Amino acid sequence: xxxxxxxxxxxxxxxxxxxxxxxxxxxxxxxxxxxxxxxxxxxxxxxxxxxxxxxxxxxxxxxxxxxxxxxxxxxxxxxxxxxxxxxxxxxxxxxxxxxxxxxxxxxxxxxxxxxxxxxxxxxxxxxxxxxxxxxxxxxxxxxxxxxxxxxxxxxxxxxx
Amino acid sequence: xxxxxxxxxxxxxxxxxxxxxxxxxxxxxxxxxxxxxxxxxxxxxxxxxxxxxxxxxxxxxxxxxxxxxxxxxxxxxxxxxxxxxxxxxxxxxxxxxxxxxxxxxxxxxxxxxxxxxxxxxxxxxxxxxxxxxxxxxxxxxxxxxxxxxxxxxxxxxxxxxxxxxxxxxxxxxxxxxxxxxxxxxxxxxxxxxxxxxxxxxxxxxxxxxxxxxxxxxxxxxxxxxxxxxxxxxxxxxxxxxxxxxxxxxxxxxxxxxxxxxxxxxxxxxxxxxxxxxxxxxxxxxxxxxxxxxxxxxxxx
Numbered sequence: 005x006x007x008x009x010x011x012x013x014x015x016x017x018x019x020x021x022x023x024x025x026x027x028x029x030x031x032x033x034x035x036x037x038x039x040x041x042x043x044x045x046x047x048x049x050x051x052x053x054x055x056x057x058x059x060x061x062x063x064x065x066x067x068x069x070x071x072x073x074x075x076x077x078x079x080x081x082x083x084x085x086x087x088x089x090x091x092x093x094x095x096x097x098x099x100x101x102x103x104x105x106x107x108x109x110x111x112x113x114x115x116x117x118x119x120x121x122x123x124x125x126x127x128x129x130x131x132x133x134x135x136x137x138x139x140x141x142x143x144x145x146x147x148x149x150x151x152x153x154x155x156x157x158x159x160x161x162x163x164x
Numbered sequence: 165x166x167x168x169x170x171x172x173x174x175x176x177x178x179x180x181x182x183x184x185x186x187x188x189x190x191x192x193x194x195x196x197x198x199x200x201x202x203x204x205x206x207x208x209x210x211x212x213x214x215x216x217x218x219x220x221x222x223x224x225x226x227x228x229x230x231x232x233x234x235x236x237x238x239x240x241x242x243x244x245x246x247x248x249x250x251x252x253x254x255x256x257x258x259x260x261x262x263x264x265x266x267x268x269x270x271x272x273x274x275x276x277x278x279x280x281x282x283x284x285x286x287x288x289x290x291x292x293x294x295x296x297x298x299x300x301x302x303x304x305x306x307x308x309x310x311x312x313x314x315x316x317x318x319x320x321x322x323x324x325x326x327x328x329x330x331x332x333x334x335x336x337x338x339x340x341x342x343x344x345x346x347x348x349x350x351x352x353x354x355x356x357x358x359x360x361x362x363x364x365x366x367x368x369x370x371x372x373x374x375x376x377x378x379x380x381x382x383x384x385x386x387x388x389x390x391x392x393x394x395x396x397x398x399x400x401x402x403x404x405x406x407x408x409x410x411x412x413x414x415x416x417x418x419x420x421x422x423x424x425x426x427x428x429x430x431x432x433x434x435x436x437x438x439x440x441x442x443x444x445x446x447x448x449x450x451x452x453x454x455x456x457x458x459x460x461x462x463x464x
Contacts, residue, residue: 059313062313093236100311101311125192125210126210143340
């Protein structure tokens, strides 16, 4: 039986499509170095919520959907929320989580060096940053009420 | 004296495993390069002073992340831990329990508190294999969430070393953690308290009944390069070895039993009849005994 001519080219197109699709993911977990994190911390007006997280961490996987919900609610009020993955072996693990949980806020991968650079001994830890400095640390998983109270209190003086 | 040497080595190993003395200032755990190396004894990774990783914690983490690890082709950390324990076990068996494990050392110290002493039913010594199979391998690997990640069951629900070395000190260093105290912490505190009490009355209760690390090493006792040797022809069944043994082992029932931690106390301090010796790769080492068999008075 003769193979139709379009089969090879169609197969090739499908392979290319499959390999390229992840790069067009809506929220790609990009690598970032400590210098990049330092630059990100220079924020004006509104505080930055820097979430140290990891794909292997159970409490982090429970907290990320809560943060996603609060981000959707307070984004227009000027909430700046960024997650940094501390996973040792690259961004792939966190990318699976970002896709599955449909996280809307930016997520970067810095690896374990982030822990020593910012004195983080456990995940999740939320660093609340104002004018380039860590003003507060929220260590461990917190419930929605706690996080919403914290965000809304800090956003009250914020100019979106 | 062998026991003085062993105490020195135990003390040195405890300090070397917990040599990060900057923690009161940094209020954090050590996170340098050494942390990627396992310690041979049970010493919590999250202890503020810990310089190395706990092999049990690393092993559980391997099984808890086995599915994502297989998907992403990264198993090197787990294989490193298994290989590390295999090398130590095949060289010296359970010897690290006696010489370098900080938690074993603590149990020996607490047992010195004067009190009435008790023995445990022999069948309980097999409990550690249940903890090894269930809490280290099966539960972390099988009970997983939607993303394929499991939980480090032994660290989370059982390990009293973790509560003592990490849970309590970290609460002191990081007051904000106190807001997270809940039933899980009280459960861990109860387990720690139970073992601290048992340690006064029973020889090394955690090592004998629960410790999965000891269970792993014990599998190598009969085949390791270093082995104990029993000479039944010289043994008079006086039970001196049993009375001195920190693990309650009756050596005369068989050398290299699963609970023999090769502390050499029976060899050095107990047996006056030369019924106990040891060998390395089948070669009997020169005697270092200090006590000599007492000569019988010549008959008139």
